[in-house]
Amino acid sequence: MNTHQHIAIIGGGCAGLSAAATLTERGYSVTLFEASSQLGGRARTVVVENKDLLQLLDNGQHILLGAYSATLSLLEKAGVKEEAAFLRLPLQLNMQSSAAKSIFSLKSANYLPAPFNILVGFLFCKGLSFNERITALRFMRHLQSSNYEIINDKPLAKYLKQHKQSPKLVQMLWEPLCLAALNTPIAKASSKIFLNVLRDSFSGSKKDSDFLIPKQDLSQIISHPLAHYIQAKGGSIKLNHRIRTLVEADNGFNLETRQGTFHFSHVIVATSPARTDKLLEQLPKLKASQDKTHHYQYQPIYTVYLRYPSEIKLPQVMSGLSGTLSQWVFDRGTLCGEKGLLAVVVSAEGKHQKLTQDDLALSVAKELKLAFPHLPKPLWHKVIAEKRATFSCVPDLARPTNRTAQNNLYLAGDYTYASYPATIEGAVRSGIYCANLITNAS
């Protein structure tokens, strides 16, 4: 390592935090700049008003997969105990369509090794005809034998049709999984990226397909422990420091903020793609990277929190709804002791974007009442709308590389981890990858 290297990381989301943690543990001098007053970026906890009380809520109900190995080992290094932080559930989907009252459930056969746990799960899943189950099984076998690869990327709806997946199978299984993984409507979503997620979940150890649902606030699980880890290793974190401009200067870069100008030998830009474009404006060599992200489109995620009397519970911690605005509902009482609180996820674009937040909460409460008739009227609601939650994960989306045409300037962020959709894991891996590029060049 060169003692004159001083590395700036712009952005304190999962990508910036993972780059900072990896570099500080290797002894590098690191300063992380975050524009807002808190770390975590799109995976953060916010304070909201609940009548006269202040309440902490995540900006969105997140879920991780057992296959998210980089995130899980980073958090472990930072002292996060998995059992305290997450509820780990073997793959289990419980879907219902409230209109048709039809039910679908799939449970991995956990007594078998992978991939038989999944195949037998498909064979015995509830709510599909025998023929539909056989078609699903054939499709899974096809994916395994082709190592989940396709030559020409195409919208997932088209790909599933080619593989004769019935409308019910699509509606109850593939579409909800696609929305959960890619946050992009199935008619537009990239089959290739969807299959990458399936491969990582289904083709390794059977734990890879587990769901890990946070039992604590996201900040408690991600940004707080990582910030402590970075600072304990000598890294510096500057909150409320928005980088306004980034220019090349004296064997490095000048970063201009409201508080002053800072000079660094290396920079990792770990902001979302929309923000990165602006930051790279004054670095003409980076036009190619900008050209890639310039045409990105974004997808929203709305999280509707509904508070019921504290004795109210759902039959499952996580249930799926199909044919409704509500897609997934999480019982936060069972998960994290916030009794009576349900979090409902409404992801990707759709007609709900035209509703006011109060009307959306009302519609969601009605849908839940149909699916779970024991629910009374909610006592309180709060909608958190993330209008640009993720990039739209469409076929053949150009993704910039972490190494750029500008020496010593790197890009991190979920959008740079090309084989994944926008996920915490993609962001974490991109940060580690940038750290490795710097380490290998030193």
Ligand SMILES: Cc1cc2nc3c(=O)[nH]c(=O)nc-3n(C[C@H](O)[C@H](O)[C@H](O)COP(=O)(O)OP(=O)(O)OC[C@H]3O[C@@H](n4cnc5c(N)ncnc54)[C@H](O)[C@@H]3O)c2cc1C
């Ligand atoms: C509601 C919601 C639900 C989600 N659900 C899931 C899920 O279940 N599972 C999953 O894996 N992923 C999920 N995601 C996606 C996941 O949160 C993101 O992919 C991931 O957090 C992105 O991290 P990042 O570091 O790449 O970017 P970001 O989190 O966007 O971090 C970028 C940071 O840069 C800062 N910044 C921007 N400009 C500047 C500047 N000029 N100077 C300094 N700082 C700057 C921002 O303030 C931000 O903190 C969800 C996202 C949302 C919004």
